[in-house]
Amino acid sequence: MIGNQVALLKREFWEHRSIWAAPAAMVLVSVLLATTSLVVGSGFKEVVNLAIVGASNIDAGERRHFLVAVLGGFTIVIALSMWVLTVFYCLDALYAERKDKSILFWRSLPITDTETIVSKLLTAFLLIPAVSYAAILLAQLLSLIIMSVWVSAMGGSPGHLLWNAGALFDSFAFAFLFILSIQLWLAPFIGWFLFVSASTKRSPLLLGFLPILVVPTLEYMVVGTRLLSDAIFVRSVKLPLFGGERLSELIEDGRIEVAAEMTGILSLIDVGGYLTSPSLWLGLIVCGLFSAAAVFVRRYRDES
Amino acid sequence: MTTLVTAENVSKRYGSVRAVDNVSFSIEQGKILGLFGPNGAGKTTLLKAVLGLTDCEGALSVLGFDPFRQRKELLRNICFIADVAVLPRWIRVEQLLDFVTATHPNFSRSRVEALLGRTKIRRNAKVRELSKGMVAQLHLSIIMAVDAKLLVLDEPTLGLDIIFRKDFYADLLSDYFDEERTILITTHQVEEIENILTDIMFIHNGRILLDSPMESLGEQYAELMTAGEAADTARGLRPLYEREVFGKSVMTFENVDRGRLANLGEIRVPSVADLFVAKVKGATS
Numbered sequence: 001m002i003g004n005q006v007a008l009l010k011r012e013f014w015e016h017r018s019i020w021a022a023p024a025a026m027v028l029v030s031v032l033l034a035t036t037s038l039v040v041g042s043g044f045k046e047v048v049n050l051a052i053v054g055a056s057n058i059d060a061g062e063r064r065h066f067l068v069a070v071l072g073g074f075t076i077v078i079a080l081s082m083w084v085l086t087v088f089y090c091l092d093a094l095y096a097e098r099k100d101k102s103i104l105f106w107r108s109l110p111i112t113d114t115e116t117i118v119s120k121l122l123t124a125f126l127l128i129p130a131v132s133y134a135a136i137l138l139a140q141l142l143s144l145i146i147m148s149v150w151v152s153a154m155g156g157s158p159g160h161l162l163w164n165a166g167a168l169f170d171s172f173a174f175a176f177l178f179i180l181s182i183q184l185w186l187a188p189f190i191g192w193f194l195f196v197s198a199s200t201k202r203s204p205l206l207l208g209f210l211p212i213l214v215v216p217t218l219e220y221m222v223v224g225t226r227l228l229s230d231a232i233f234v235r236s237v238k239l240p241l242f243g244g245e246r247l248s249e250l251i252e253d254g255r256i257e258v259a260a261e262m263t264g265i266l267s268l269i270d271v272g273g274y275l276t277s278p279s280l281w282l283g284l285i286v287c288g289l290f291s292a293a294a295v296f297v298r299r300y301r302d303e304s
Numbered sequence: 305m306t307t308l309v310t311a312e313n314v315s316k317r318y319g320s321v322r323a324v325d326n327v328s329f330s331i332e333q334g335k336i337l338g339l340f341g342p343n344g345a346g347k348t349t350l351l352k353a354v355l356g357l358t359d360c361e362g363a364l365s366v367l368g369f370d371p372f373r374q375r376k377e378l379l380r381n382i383c384f385i386a387d388v389a390v391l392p393r394w395i396r397v398e399q400l401l402d403f404v405t406a407t408h409p410n411f412s413r414s415r416v417e418a419l420l421g422r423t424k425i426r427r428n429a430k431v432r433e434l435s436k437g438m439v440a441q442l443h444l445s446i447i448m449a450v451d452a453k454l455l456v457l458d459e460p461t462l463g464l465d466i467i468f469r470k471d472f473y474a475d476l477l478s479d480y481f482d483e484e485r486t487i488l489i490t491t492h493q494v495e496e497i498e499n500i501l502t503d504i505m506f507i508h509n510g511r512i513l514l515d516s517p518m519e520s521l522g523e524q525y526a527e528l529m530t531a532g533e534a535a536d537t538a539r540g541l542r543p544l545y546e547r548e549v550f551g552k553s554v555m556t557f558e559n560v561d562r563g564r565l566a567n568l569g570e571i572r573v574p575s576v577a578d579l580f581v582a583k584v585k586g587a588t589s
Binding site: 006007008011014097100101104105106107108110112302 | 318352355357358359375376377379380383384385386390391392393394395396399402403404406407408409443
């Protein structure tokens with residue numbers, strides 16, 4: 001079972017190159033943007049002077065805030081791209097093997113349909129987040145190195161300004177929890193897209209999104225309620241990782257800034273509240289039901 | 305002799321259509337069975353039932369397993385080629401071998417390396433970069449490296465040229481087949497494999513028309529070439545099928561005394577292809 005899963009995960013890695021190519025591209029883009037902004041910033045003498053003069057004067061809170069903003073930016077950008085990647089991966093995961101008819105080869109091996117679907121789930125919940133997390137760390141470390149070179153070139157102290165600012169572990173841990181919690185929170189969508197991928201004969205992208213848009217609209221028009229739209233759209237932006245607050249609200253009202261300076265952004269995260277959220281578990285159950293349906297379809301569908 | 309496959313009253317419906325209609329048969333170890341039928345006869349459905357790819361009514365046992373409900377256990381001792389084109393095109397040969405090595409307990413990496421060593425297939429090539437013949441060679445090499453009791457080949461050489469087809473079956477016989485192993489083949493190219501078969505089975509409209517060892521065909525069936533009054537007399541013996549060849553009548557008979565036929569013209573054992581046509585056309589008429 002475990003040996004099969006390792007082999008199946010390798011298969012996903014080989015087959016879906018975007019699992020590593022997309023995060024790698026995001027790292028490249030992020031680091032290029034960071035470098036460009038520093039080069040452009042170097043053109044402004046005042047900013048440079050501020051950086052040099054202020055290097056020893058900036059207090060620890062401000063240094064932490066600066067680093068959290070920069071490093072957190074990488075986390076959010078790569079996390080968003082991870083979710084886009086996950087959607088496309090799930091829609092393709094069980095459709096591609098039917099499209100190229102290789103499903104008959106895969107099914108000629110002593111691997112159950114359940115094992116195959118589990119490997120797709122593990123890819124969505126573990127492999128993609130793991131690669132994305134590695135990409136975040138790489139982007140953060142590369143940008144820190146580039147900033148260090150820049151600060152040194154300006155006569156500042158990178159050790160004092162950046163590396164000893166006390167925000168690195170905070171940012172790394174925040175990225176880890178954020179990445180993992182997003183995937184688990186959006187589990188029902190992962191299950192749904194896998195089911196669509198297993199069952200549709202064509203256009204998985206269209207058939208994956210059309211019901212998500214049309215059914216809540218029909219519900220509102222016919223019944224007058226918004227239960228489905230709340231379940232789908234509100235859920236997708238209301239990650240219960242920050243004690244009932246949205247990340248965007250924390251950024252807008254400056255609480256994340258205060259936390260970064262004073263206590264670290266990890267203090268905003270409520271892991272207990274997240275894990276005990278009924279919505280999280282309900283979402284995982286929905287994911288399980290869609291995944292079971294995908295197993296059923298793969299097993300009983302006639303591929304000839 | 306060990307019986308590997310036992311089917312009793314097996315049926316498979318698709319809506320109101322019975323693709324396989326109440327068939328019963330058995331396959332013994334060490335046989336090479338050719339399963340023939342016209343398009344839509346139910347061959348592939350029957351093979352899929354044997355491979356556990358589809359559920360069916362009736363009692364079907366393959367290597368002692370219920371193929372649909374114990375597919376994983378079954379596939380450790382059975383392997384199949386459904387079509388030469390089914391290998392995933394994006395995968396590299398090396399990755400494919402790694403995957404099968406990791407997932408198939410009866411797969412021999414050293415054996416497949418030896419088999420592939422005779423070909424021009426590069427390990428770092430992607431399947432999409434290989435010619436159709438190379439893909440078939442690769443697939444067959446993988447299959448032959450599995451220590452399986454039953455090998456199922458469904459149109460394994462479809463779309464390949466005659467030289468490759470001959471080599472394919474020659475390799476199968478020389479490198480794979482022995483008395484411990486059993487092969488079940490379906491193909492429309494009957495003439496190319498009849499010499500390697502030990503048994504044949506004809507299926508038509510979901511029903512089995514013929515299930516016989518090759519060696520018994522000569523006792524059961526005869527083909528008579530005749531003309532004139534002798535032909536009229538022969539028709540009285542109720543041939544399965546009659547066709548015209550160069551102005552003469554060629555008739556296929558089942559269980560008719562060869563001595564009586566010998567007096568009416570030239571007799572011989574029908575080829576599998578001719579017997580197939582005779583049985584199918586006879587059944588249709």
